[in-house]
Amino acid sequence: MKLCRREVMESFSSPRCKPPHSLRVNINGSSFSVDRSTLAENCEYFRALFQSGMRECQQEEIQLQCVGVLGFLVLLQVLDGERPVLNSDQIVESIECTAFLQVPVLTKHLISVINSENCLLMYHTAATYGVRELSHSSALFIRDMYADLREDVHALPSQLVEYIESLLPSSYMAVCSHSPSNELLQDGQRTVCYLDEEHREWRVLTHLPGSTSTTMAGVAVLDNRLYIIGGVHDVSKKVVETGFCYDPAANTWSTICGPQQLRYNFTLVVHEDFLYALGGEYNMKALSSVERYRVSNGSWSSVSPLPSPAASVASAVAMNRMFICVWKGKGATDILEYAPGLDQWLVVTTLIRQHSYGLCMVAHKDNLYVMRNGPCDDFLLCVMDCYSLTSGQWTAVSGQYRNSKGSLLTAMVRGDSVFTLSRLVTTEYMVDNHRWQLKREMKGFGRIGSIHTFLMRLPKVSESITGNSLDLGQDRTHRDPVTVPDYQHGAL
Structure with missing residues (x-):
């Protein structure tokens, strides 16, 4: 305001x-x-x-x-x-x-409003005044949109350009649903993959540990580490009690403790420095309990529960605010925000549509996009509504998207792009003025079952002789040892 x-x-x-x-x-x-x-x-x-x-x-x-x-x-x-x-x-x-x-709280707010329209100004000004955290965050955002901003980026001072080019871009990642493997030999399907955008195809990054389950598990990335929590063994829905963490810089898996409440079919959300396990099910009953995991001491603690039991809720983080999408039935879908300072769930708005079962929610700038089943009995069609956090208004987004081609059951935002995924095709849309415009199509994921998607920054990789497994380089935040630009006031 x-x-x-x-x-x-x-x-x-x-x-x-x-x-x-x-x-x-x-x-x-x-x-x-x-x-x-x-x-x-x-x-x-x-x-x-x-x-x-x-x-x-x-x-x-x-x-x-x-x-x-x-x-x-x-x-x-x-x-x-x-x-x-x-x-x-x-x-x-x-x-x-x-x-x-x-003022750390002001710096955090500035980071939360970085977008394609202001990222260059943020980066240049923050470097000029020595606000390193903001400068680095702006540079990461620019690196992810480098192809679209290349001409404007090269108008910056050379040191600032070199720093951007030294950073690792985000890669679009996916892992399919897999139960734990009891086989002695490695299952070639139990893999975490990344999209090779240059060649428009999917490649294997790493294999899942044998005891890891991604079926009905919580999957999220915090501090560029992949966390897989919970999941079930088989149709008995016995919960995997151990959590798993993958560090791409070291190419290693480690284990962590699972939530205090065993759960599956829940949502794992990253907000600030915590992992939040929201709702889910246990013993065939829906849960309302919420726990968060603090990485620094490896502990789970309970926070305010959801207003009602819910499983597999859609979620998004916009402007450093955590939102979930809860279907209430009878055409109503509530958008709730978790306020950490108050430890409360607050109703932000309600979407009322004849067909309003929320399939997915993503955030772009100060907007939330809710994808839901279409306005007819054809459940392969998705339609979207956009909620502006600034104006508090809903807008129906033009266009319909058929799941059989470009599934919107899973979507990830990177810069001004939205990636969606199905067995047949990986689709990149460009978000422009509340519209999703088709940008390009690439090879589909080609596997059955539910798919988890996320973004990670991968060290420089090289294909092995087999062509589907990768050798990772050493642990580095940047490709080259370029110093973060830090100018004296008024030097630029």
Whole structure:
């Protein structure tokens, strides 16, 4: 939500809105009254100032010369829990603000709104002001869209271009449903594959460990590591209690503990630094419980349950917010958001359609796309609706998509592209103005059963003599040791 300067200033200057222990901050003739504890909690600059013992830490009013009004207004919005979509001027001043005041929550918000329209500005400005995390995240986004942005990228300073080119791009990945293997010999079908976009075909990256199940399992990627949790052994639906983690940099599998509640047919979602296991089933009963896994200490803990039991819910993360799509029946589909700070599930909106069984949900910019069964009895047809988080409005997306050719039961967004997959064809769509336009078609996955898809950054690979297994290089974040650009203010 974009606020004019006068509205924000009046809201913070009003005596009835003025918080206790407030500090008046003056910037270029504009004055803001802000809670001291909020500033100290979120801004390293003010935390250091208030603890310095200097005369300024006791003053009720200070002058800030290093930031602009627009950037400070965005900071206040973010500290107030808002997630504003920013124009170019706001982006530049916000980066300047987070650089000087050291505000991690503002940097995180800037990362969450990187898109194809602002990524170059984000990257250049963040490098100029030395905001490394934002600079790196912008560079990764640009690397994934390098082919579409090549001409504009080469207008950047050479050091910035070299850094982008040193990064590893995201690869579209897939693994089919497989139960644990009891055979001594390796099953050639139990593999994790990646799409070779240059040759438009699928190649094998690694084989699944024999005791791993991807049938009704949770599959997700966190910190470029693949996690496979749960799954069932066979039709008895006995749950695999051990989780598995694949590190592509080292080409190794390791085991982790599974959730406290045994579950299958659940959704595994990555949000910030956690894996969330949502709902699912156990002993033929739907679950509402939710657990999250903290990688740093390898532990699962319970969080607020879903409002009602649900299995295999569609999910997406947009603007650093986690959403799920829950079909309620009778034409209603709820979109829920999990608020970690409150540990609550909040109803964001409800989609009401005659045929509204949500098959899949993906996020692009500040939009959620919900794919569902079509407006007739032909369940091979999918139609889409788009929900704008900014405007709070639903829009019907034109076009229908037949599952038998380009399945929308699974879809992944990378930059402005959406990849969908079926046995017959892998399809890439370009998202443009709320429309999905066909960009290209490649070889299908060619395997039966449910398919899990995801994105990973793979080290440089070379085909082995067999042609379907790969030898991975050493553990590197970048292909070459290029230093992250970090310029002095105003150097570019």
